[in-house]
Amino acid sequence: MRASELKKYLVSNINKIHIVLENTGFHDITERNGEIRCALPNMDNPTGVMIKLDESMYTSLFEIGYNGDFFGALEKVMDSDFKEVMDYIHNLLGLSRNGDGSTYDPLKELKMLQKGSHIDSEKSNNLYDSSYLNRFVSGVPASLIEEGISPQVIRKFNICVEPFRERIIFPHYDWIHNDKIVGIKGRTTQDLETMKLLNTPKYWNYIKGYRQNANLYGFNITKNNLNQSNMLIIFEAEKSVLKEYTYKQGKGCSVALGGHSISKPQVDFILKHTPINCEIILAFDKDVMTKEIEGEEYIRTEAQKFSPFRGVSYIWDKYDLLGKKDSPVDRGVKIWKYLLKWRKKFDAVK
Structure with a gap:
């Protein structure tokens, strides 16, 4: 699908825009007056992003000074080029590239899987050694215990803390190379009032470009x-x-x-x-x-x-x-x- 066709498809299926935003890390997404408003992945202002729900899909990322195209905004946030962003959206939504908005043929995909073909056209995640976690502190966060999560499970998943920035650290290991880390997500432990006072983002991605999808x-x-x-x-x-x-x-x-x-x-x-x-x-x-x-x-x-x-x-x-x-x-x-x-x-x- 060309960019103009993809915009028409997204505007006609607004829930798909929500899916793209959520999977890219945007949060606190709302709709009003023909616009989507939300927060950037590593920030906490729920009106920090504006997307016009028309075929222009004009987008503003107010806190980093971007104004322009929706796909350009994704390039900026994902640190990717245009082709990578288009591939990302098509793969995420299961869209074909023939311009008609149809989804991929699962029977064809299954046959390729059975042959052992690697059909993932998405750019691979970068792999990091587990020593990446040495910059954090091993421990059992009290807030997770209070939510009923056992210390044994916390240790099993190598959950860490970053005391100085008051974050719980969730390491994401690669689904194939299981000893390698591909993503690190930090979640603040500050209460809402402190977050607003210090302008602390709720989430923080430590590995830039991690593709969770x-x-x-x-x-x-x-x-x-x-x-x-x-x-x-x-x-x-x-x-x-x-x-x-x-x-x-x-x-x-x-x-x-x-x-x-x-x-x-x-x-x-x-x-x-x-x-x-x-x-x-x-x-x-x-x-x-x-x-x-x-x-x-x-x-x-x-x-x-x-x-x-x-x-x-x-x-x-x-x-x-x-x-x-x-x-x-x-x-x-x-x-x-x-x-x-x-x-x-x-x-x-x-």
Whole structure:
């Protein structure tokens, strides 16, 4: 798809713009008066970014002085060139390059996977030795303990802290080279009032250019449990994986996307690296279930990416057991087990 065609497609499917922004690290996304407003990945001003919802997609990144094209804004934030940004969006949304907005043919992709072909056209993540973590402090953050995450699981995932900047450090290991780090995400432990006073961003990416849609947080550990569990649970955030592992006493079977859109490279990887009888379970946050532009139809669209090659299901909070922005594991092990037991099986014909 050419840039002009892709803009028309995005403006006609505004939820896709949300997906691109969320997977690139933008947050606090809202719509008003024909615009999208949100915060930059490493900043905390919810109006720091403005995107016009017309075919120009004129974009301003106020805090870094950028004004111009939406794709140019992504180039700036991702430190990439135009071709890389176009490839990133097409791969993330599963779009073909023939200009008609159609998605990729999963049957063709599966045949390529079976032949052992490497079909991920996305630029690979840079690999770093585990000694990268030496700049941080090993420890068990009190805030994670307070959320019910066990010290054993915290150590298992090599969670660190950066005391000077008051951040919890989540290392992301490569999904193939499991001893190599590809991403480091820091989350502030400051309360909201202190964050506003000091202008502290909620999240910070320590490795520039990390492409989370070309990796799966936690797969380096979870891969060892798939044959026993016969399921792979896909959450949005790292802490959800840690909680699920805590509930399973270290024998979890989950990964995190860093958003709620499953990219083509992630689908391809999961199909190639999970047993044929492994059920794929989508466990998105409550707000994805309830948002007008997303909801169950959107979750089913994501589930369909794995059908008919794997059994697929998704968590659905029918009785409003979760808070507005809760992950399915946020209300304790009993509610999580209930939601997991009564998950909805995906049927292509509904």
